[in-house]
Amino acid sequence: MSDPKISRGKEIELTIDDQIVTAHEGESVASIMMVEGKVAMRTTTDGDPRGVFCGMGVCFDCLVVVDDVPNIRACMTWAQAGMRVNTQRGLSK
Numbered sequence: 001m002s003d004p005k006i007s008r009g010k011e012i013e014l015t016i017d018d019q020i021v022t023a024h025e026g027e028s029v030a031s032i033m034m035v036e037g038k039v040a041m042r043t044t045t046d047g048d049p050r051g052v053f054c055g056m057g058v059c060f061d062c063l064v065v066v067d068d069v070p071n072i073r074a075c076m077t078w079a080q081a082g083m084r085v086n087t088q089r090g091l092s093k
């Protein structure tokens with residue numbers, strides 16, 4: 001149950017790993033991915049999974065590919081309608 005005093009941003013759609021998801025303006029890409037069960041947002045060059053660690057833009061463990069641009073911090077990126085987010089493998093896509 002949500003608090004009626006808290007309002008959410010406008011409902012939007014974006015894709016995460018080619019699947020359409022519904023989110024709200026004002027939410028971070030990281031929070032949306034975690035809601036969708038994608039806690040591993042990237043892999044290292046050795047293939048080890050990484051996800052949100054600091055949640056404030058410092059550790060770079062949450063790097064994703066947004067609209068074909070790699071190395072975007074999911075915790076510092078706000079969702080936008082039509083955004084295409086993909087998990088990142090290694091140093092880039």
Ligand code: FES
Binds near residue numbers: 053062063
């Ligand atoms: S979780 Fe540390 S930079 Fe995003």
